[in-house]
Amino acid sequence: MKYIDEFQNPDLARRLLDTIHATVTRPWALMEVCGGQTHSIIRHGIDQLLPEEIELIHGPGCPVCVTPLEMIDKALEVASRPGVIFCSFGDMLRVPGTDRDLFQVRAAGGDVRVVYSPLDALRIAQENPEAQVVFFGIGFETTAPPNAMAVYQARRLGVRNFSLLVSHVRVPPAIEALMTSPQCRVDAFLAAGHVCSVMGTQEYPDLAATHRVPIVVTGFEPLDILEGVRRAVTQLERGEHTVDNAYPRAVRAEGNPAARDMLADVFEVTDRAWRGIGVIPDSGWRLSGRYREFDAEHRFQVGAITTTEPAACRSGEVLQGLLKPHECEAFGTTCTPRTPLGATMVSSEGACAAYYLYRRLGGTPTPTTAEATHVG
Structure with a gap:
């Protein structure tokens, strides 16, 4: 794992921190738009190493966390139906609905299964033609292409007992919604590298120019995040507001054309509700007319x-x-990982889960080891 180790090198981290300390002259608030980045920041204490002038704000970057409560309740209703095999990634099973979660549906006799790919759910549909197999398709632009591929394959293979419960959301409209909120205090964004590896960076220049906010595409290792902070602060101190790709080993300006073509074929843009935020126009996808039967x-x-x-x-x-x-x-x-009130305490990318797991407790009782291991 030498390649990963290089992006956790403490000597290089110190050099970046020294540069950031030497650059900053006034307070700035930077928002990371990825739950994976949030966990990396809290796990490695990056926010505590930065100058006190720099505040890292945790944004709506956890796909499980932003899945709206009504969609969770729809999943629970479908999963409870007789003859249904309901498939999902594991981190959705403990997300609380109005009065229960998917684990409780399974305990009551529902056929709820954890899978590692939507294509696993499609295979289950092929193996169980008498059942209706549903895959819970959530997440940002990163997870949307494989879910689109599963529906595309179901249609191509004539697997009519497969369907997708869709709750996909898009990052750029969320940034727009945040920047137009009267409560917004974000000076710059660290954009999610995996989202941009799919979609590219074409949607961000207008946002940066309109709202005069730097947007730096950033990876997930400590040095990635520190480099993203360095570039964002440098722009802010210079009065600049452009899109900067600090994650070139994974992100190209055009993204992944094959994945984007798949998304354009299977999905169409729609308004979406975000849990705890509300409806954001044009911020999600639904199945296009060609695939509505799924x-x-x-x-x-x-x-x-x-x-x-x-x-x-x-x-x-x-x-x-x-x-x-x-x-x-x-x-x-x-609200703890054992008794969560919301998805941010359940998901492996949730900010509340990160603070609890890495003991950022703010004076609350310290969790036991057994409690901490239940995060995610």
Whole structure:
């Protein structure tokens, strides 16, 4: 793993930190738009090593966390139906719906299965022609292409007992929504490298110019993040606001053309609700007309479900960067990995889970080892 080790080199990290300290002259707030980056920042203490003038704000970059409550309830309803095999990635099983989660549906007799790829769910559909097999397709532009491929393959192979419950969201409209909020205090963004590896960087220059905000495409290792911070702060100090690719080993300007073509064929842009934030125009995908028969929401007629978020959960403020996890009254007390109020405490990319796992407790009781190992 020499290549990865090089991006965790403490001597190089110190040089970058020295440069950042020498560059910054005033307070700046930078938002990372990726839950993986959030966990790396908290795990390695990067936010604590930076100059006190620089604040890292955790944005809505956790795909599990932004999946709206009503979509979780739709998943629970579909998974409870007789004759349904409901497939999902494992981190969705403990996300709380209104009154239960997928683990409880499975305990009550529902056929809920953890898979590692949407193509695993398609294979299950082929092996069980008498059942309706549903895959819970969530996430950003990173996970959308394989989910699109599964639907494309189902149509090509004539597998009619397979469907997709779609809750895909797109990053650029979320940045637009954040920047137009009257509560916004973000000076620069660290954009998610894996999203840009699929979509490229074409959607970001207009955002940077319109809102006069630097956007630096950043990776996930400590040196990646420090380099992203260095470039963002350099732009801010110079009064610049451009898109800068600090992750060239994975990201090209055009992204992945084959993946983008697959997305354009299978999906179409739609408005999407984000958990704790609300509806953001043009911020998601749904299956296009050619593939509508594979839409589980349509197939099982669960489109009318409405919900109300629990009053005690402030994950929406966490996702918007308005609140640090430990500043929530429920954090570490009534909300823990064993008893989560919201998805940000459940997901392996959730900010609340990161703060709990890496002991950023803000004065709340220290978790036991057994509790910490249940994160994600």
